[in-house]
Amino acid sequence: MSERVSAGTRFHLVLPAAGSGQRMSADRPKQYLEIAGRTLLQHTLERLGAMDCFSSIVLVLAPDDPWWPDIESQLASALQKKILVVDGGAERCDSVRSGLLALQAKAGSNDFVLVHDVVRPCVRQSDVRLLMDALSDEVAGGLLATPLRDTLKRADDAGRVAMTVDRARLWCAATPQMFRYHILRQALEKVSVENRKVTDEAEAVEALGYQVKLVQGRADNIKITYPDDLPLAALILGAMD
Ligand code: C5P
Numbered sequence: 001m002s003e004r005v006s007a008g009t010r011f012h013l014v015l016p017a018a019g020s021g022q023r024m025s026a027d028r029p030k031q032y033l034e035i036a037g038r039t040l041l042q043h044t045l046e047r048l049g050a051m052d053c054f055s056s057i058v059l060v061l062a063p064d065d066p067w068w069p070d071i072e073s074q075l076a077s078a079l080q081k082k083i084l085v086v087d088g089g090a091e092r093c094d095s096v097r098s099g100l101l102a103l104q105a106k107a108g109s110n111d112f113v114l115v116h117d118v119v120r121p122c123v124r125q126s127d128v129r130l131l132m133d134a135l136s137d138e139v140a141g142g143l144l145a146t147p148l149r150d151t152l153k154r155a156d157d158a159g160r161v162a163m164t165v166d167r168a169r170l171w172c173a174a175t176p177q178m179f180r181y182h183i184l185r186q187a188l189e190k191v192s193v194e195n196r197k198v199t200d201e202a203e204a205v206e207a208l209g210y211q212v213k214l215v216q217g218r219a220d221n222i223k224i225t226y227p228d229d230l231p232l233a234a235l236i237l238g239a240m241d
Contacts, residue, residue, distance in 0.1 A: 009108075011053050011132065012111060012181070013113075013114050014058045014103070015044065015045070015058065015115075017118040018088025018095040024225070024226065026227075029062070029067075031118045033224070033230060035121065036237065039067075040121045041071060041118050042071060042075070044119075045075065045079065046075070046079070047125065058099040059083050059084070059118075060086055060087070060096070063087045063088075068085070086102045093199075097185075100181070111181045112178050114128070114177070119225075122240070123175075127144055127217045128176060131144050131217070138211075139180075139211070140205050141177070141179035141212065141213070142178065146218075147171055147172075149219070152165040153165070184204070188201070190207065
């Protein structure tokens with residue numbers, strides 16, 4: 001990693017996993033669906049938890065999540081000890097805010113926080129390092145993203161093409177997203193006070209007027225959203241192991 005990160009700057013990981021995953025139409029939240037005998041949550045936790053760069057790992061779960069105790073008991077004890085579990089909120093941004101609050105006593109204001117959706121189990125450690133290295137000099141931070149591959153159509157109410165959107169300079173936002181602790185806290189507090197919904201951290205930070213850097217990551221860092229994402233993730237994970 002770059003030496004430009006000033007001595008003493010630390011990295012903390014926040015993993016929002018408090019969603020219900022309704023679009024998946026499964027009998028459990030999607031983070032508890034399995035690929036090759038391990039839940040998505042385990043795949044993500046074990047890969048990122050194996051990196052020695054994180055000073056803290058905060059896992060944000062739904063209050064009274066009934067699936068976690070069994071999963072926790074299957075984790076290596078060193079990893080179990082490193083994870084701080086906190087309750088999430090109604091929206092993803094509420095869950096991340098709760099994770100940040102839990103870091104209050106641990107994180108310096110200029111420390112970086114990486115927020116990663118646990119339902120992106122195919123994230124590579126190399127992409128995480130790439131992100132950390134690319135953002136070390138940034139005032140606020142940035143995110144992994146991929147340039148849009150497909151031609152983009154905007155639909156009208158009847159489901160017909162209203163227009164073709166120029167894809168030049170369009171990117172798909174992924175995670176981890178990495179920001180200075182004090183900036184992300186401030187950004188998400190503002191979102192909460194204004195009762196706005198944002199679907200990623202970057203949007204909240206952008207709204208404060210900061211520049212947010214895009215770092216090109218791998219396109220196979222997919223988010224599990226619909227049932228047919230699972231077999232694709234299984235293929236990607238199979239090729240990684
Ligand atoms: O629903 P979506 O795919 O956008 O969720 C992305 C991530 O945010 C998931 O890991 C999900 O568990 C988490 N989430 C959360 N709290 C919520 C909603 C979603 O932690 N209220």
